[in-house]
Amino acid sequence: MDIKEQDILGADIGKHWYYRAKGEAMLAMLDQAPVRHVLDVGAGSGVFSRLLLDRGADLATCVDPGYPSDHIEAHGNKPIRFVRGVENADADTVLLMDVLEHVDDDVGLLRDYAARAPHASRFLITVPAFKFLWSGHDVFLEHRRRYTLQEMEGVVHDAGLKPALGCYFFGLVFPLAAGRRLVGRMLTGGGEAEAKSDLQRHSPSVNDMLYQICHAELGVFKANKTAGLSVFCLAVRK
DSSP: OOHHHHHHHGGGGGGSHHHHHHHHHHHHHHTTOOOSEEEEETOTTTHHHHHHHHHTOSEEEEEOTTOSSOEEEEETTEEEEEESOOSOOOOSEEEEETOGGGSSOHHHHHHHHHHHSOTTOEEEEEEEBOGGGOOHHHHHTTOOOOBOHHHHHHHHHHTTEEEEEEEEEOOSSHHHHHHHHHHHHHHTTTOOOOOOOOOOOOOHHHHHHHHHHHHTTTTTGGGOOSOOSEEEEEEEEO
16 A cells, blocks of 8 residues: 555545455455464555454564654554564565555565565465556556556566466446546547546545445455456465
């Protein structure tokens, strides 16, 4: 989760339809497998780590070079560490939620964490989908690229991990977002996109409606190999 988006939504980020639905999709991808220690790379406020602590994890370590300093907080009487870097990746579950699109060497970053992680540790990775959806939102968040599912699985494989499950999410809102971005591109003549976030606060009714639409996908999204706004990939260390 990008710190810039945390600045937009503040303490309500966990209630926003996008992050609420994405957190539920994360839990569905991990299924019922136990989580003891989660390492959350590029964690921002740690919204996804907090969900895993609520689910039963014992410890969360959130890594983000944007933190002003290292510190420890408590969440439900469990420790959640916020650090700017780690020397080892001693965790059974590693999250990279919308991280790899920010770096020049996505394979190198993922390989570095994979090499330091324990055997059989799980990696859950999400990235924005489809290059044709590129917009000012990507420019604002300083993205380098967007991915197809096949491209993401290729990065995972090249980093020394074994893809276990890959799919798209936010499939039901995909046509709305795609139409909006394509129309916006036509109106600007296909020129350089203005750096502007698409993330915004909504009224409670609109926020709930968008959440319910995405929530309806949860039972079937792991079979979605066709289209969505986000690519999800669950992988294990070889």
